[in-house]
Amino acid sequence: MTKKVPAKRPASKILSKKTIKKPVPKKLDPKAQTIESLLELIRVTSTEIPDDVAKTLMKARSQEEQNTTASYAMNIIKDNIDLAKFKSQPLCQDTGTVIFFVYHPPGFFQNAFKELIKKAVVKATQKGYLRQNSVNSLTGENAGTNLGEGHPSIHFYEHNKKEVEIKLVLKGGGCENVSTQYSLPDTTLGAGRDLEGVRKVVIDAVYKAQGKGCGPGALGVCIGGDRADSAYNAKKQLLRKLDDKNTLPDLAKLEKEIVETCNKLGIGPMGFGGKTTLISCKMTHANRVPASFFVSISYMCWAFRRQGVVLDKKNTIKTWLY
Amino acid sequence: MKQLTYPFSPEAVRELKVGDMVLITGKLFTGRDAVHKYLHDGNKSPVNLKNQIIYHCGPVTMKDKKTGKWTVTAAGPTTSIREEPYQWEVIRDHGIVGVIGKGGMGQKTLDACKEYGCVYLHAIGGAAQVLAEKIKSVDGLYLEEFGLPEAIWELTVEDFPVVVTMDAHGNSLHKEVENSSKEILKTVL
Ligand code: SF4
Numbered sequence: 001m002t003k004k005v006p007a008k009r010p011a012s013k014i015l016s017k018k019t020i021k022k023p024v025p026k027k028l029d030p031k032a033q034t035i036e037s038l039l040e041l042i043r044v045t046s047t048e049i050p051d052d053v054a055k056t057l058m059k060a061r062s063q064e065e066q067n068t069t070a071s072y073a074m075n076i077i078k079d080n081i082d083l084a085k086f087k088s089q090p091l092c093q094d095t096g097t098v099i100f101f102v103y104h105p106p107g108f109f110q111n112a113f114k115e116l117i118k119k120a121v122v123k124a125t126q127k128g129y130l131r132q133n134s135v136n137s138l139t140g141e142n143a144g145t146n147l148g149e150g151h152p153s154i155h156f157y158e159h160n161k162k163e164v165e166i167k168l169v170l171k172g173g174g175c176e177n178v179s180t181q182y183s184l185p186d187t188t189l190g191a192g193r194d195l196e197g198v199r200k201v202v203i204d205a206v207y208k209a210q211g212k213g214c215g216p217g218a219l220g221v222c223i224g225g226d227r228a229d230s231a232y233n234a235k236k237q238l239l240r241k242l243d244d245k246n247t248l249p250d251l252a253k254l255e256k257e258i259v260e261t262c263n264k265l266g267i268g269p270m271g272f273g274g275k276t277t278l279i280s281c282k283m284t285h286a287n288r289v290p291a292s293f294f295v296s297i298s299y300m301c302w303a304f305r306r307q308g309v310v311l312d313k314k315n316t317i318k319t320w321l322y
Numbered sequence: 323m324k325q326l327t328y329p330f331s332p333e334a335v336r337e338l339k340v341g342d343m344v345l346i347t348g349k350l351f352t353g354r355d356a357v358h359k360y361l362h363d364g365n366k367s368p369v370n371l372k373n374q375i376i377y378h379c380g381p382v383t384m385k386d387k388k389t390g391k392w393t394v395t396a397a398g399p400t401t402s403i404r405e406e407p408y409q410w411e412v413i414r415d416h417g418i419v420g421v422i423g424k425g426g427m428g429q430k431t432l433d434a435c436k437e438y439g440c441v442y443l444h445a446i447g448g449a450a451q452v453l454a455e456k457i458k459s460v461d462g463l464y465l466e467e468f469g470l471p472e473a474i475w476e477l478t479v480e481d482f483p484v485v486v487t488m489d490a491h492g493n494s495l496h497k498e499v500e501n502s503s504k505e506i507l508k509t510v511l
Pocket of ligand 1: 096
């Protein structure tokens with residue numbers, strides 16, 4: 001049974017500031033306050049697209065031709081961004097690998113902070129900001145808490161500021177599955193051990209991903225490093241704002257070139273065909289040993305969930321980083 | 323924009339073509355990795371799937387503590403290709419007429435779509451809220467032992483938006499886009 005119906009979409013705007021943040025009602029002890037702040041960080045990360053990403057996505061939306069499957073996809077993406085924020089519900093049901101980056105002053109108690117993060121994660125899961133998404137790789141068991149071996153993923157960095165800064169990325173599984181690592185030289189692609197070779201493998205990765213990573217996608221890339229560091233540093237590039245500029249001119253140029261070239265491939269939103277395949281590419285590098293040359297590519301879906309906060313002395317949220 | 327309305331049938335889905343934007347109204351059954359493996363292993367489905375649509379989705383669900391009623395708070399599609407080894411058999415043995423997911427599927431599934439009258443409907447990946455809003459009721463929960471995201475959820479939906487990317491005539495938008503992008507790739511590498 002098929003019949004024609006007109007397409008209709010509600011009008012809305014999405015670039016407004018985070019408006020529905022709940023005020024913290026009562027005075028809490030420092031630990032409880034930290035958990036509360038972390039919970040709010042998780043809520044906002046899971047339910048709201050950062051402004052820089054939203055801006056880029058909306059620009060991409062306006063560039064797709066009307067009445068195509070590509071614009072259909074981008075319109076639904078926009079509605080979804082609006083609705084998730086309005087309802088304070090996860091943008092995507094795959095709330096991903098929960099990855100914390102904690103920047104702290106010297107003399108900070110990392111283990112104690114880890115426990116608070118875990119408590120906040122459990123709470124966020126109970127509240128539905130995170131899906132029960134953590135599975136034991138040996139037994140297949142899902143404890144339903146998002147805690148387990150390696151989960152959540154927490155990385156600490158000491159910095160020279162007095163305050164604690166916490167960044168959070170929720171990295172979905174679909175786009176993680178199309179993330180990849182190349183070893184140069186790659187003879188099938190004719191990619192050598194230079195920036196031209198890097199360019200080739202990154203574009204190849206985007207081609208291979210097609211629509212499977214819920215594009216339009218955003219890339220984090222690391223040139224060099226051992227296999228593990230390379231992959232990790234690629235992922236860390238996702239912390240960069242989309243509108244920043246690489247301080248290394250060669251990489252700044254390459255980032256731009258890769259985005260432009262990938263958008264010529266015509267893969268488009270969701271792989272339906274269309275103009276926007278990639279919304280950004282952020283690159284870094286790490287030293288390697290002479291024998292190896294890895295290029296790691298972390299693919300992030302359009303549901304680019306990253307946020308960050310600075311905590312004040314009372315552990316309440318002082319500023320939002322994105 | 324086209325509409326596909328319950329009860330579904332192989333005849334109705336054969337009318338759909340690659341590129342059609344479709345709104346589905348009626349019943350959907352979620353099923354992902356655990357369910358597909360289970361059915362493929364020859365286990366009996368706890369619910370009759372003949373002429374039904376299966377949705378590759380692991381929803382976020384909440385149970386109301388007082389009423390015991392379930393609601394779906396997020397319900398976007400999951401990557402379909404993981405079910406490629408199983409899907410064709412599930413279409414053949416269970417009479418499914420539609421598969422909703424994301425990312426598309428392979429040749430085996432495309433062949434099964436043609437032979438048995440089934441379509442692959444691409445939902446917008448990550449659009450969990452828009453899609454959850456289209457769910458009007460949760461009517462059943464089966465195979466709960468697989469964990470809530472992996473269980474079969476019986477849902478009633480209204481105007482659930484999808485794009486036909488593999489039809490019952492052997493056409494696949496995924497193949498088309500892959501081929502055309504491959505040609506362009508050659509010129510830029
Ligand atoms: S790739 Fe991203 S948008 Fe797509 S289902 Fe996974 S988390 Fe969601």
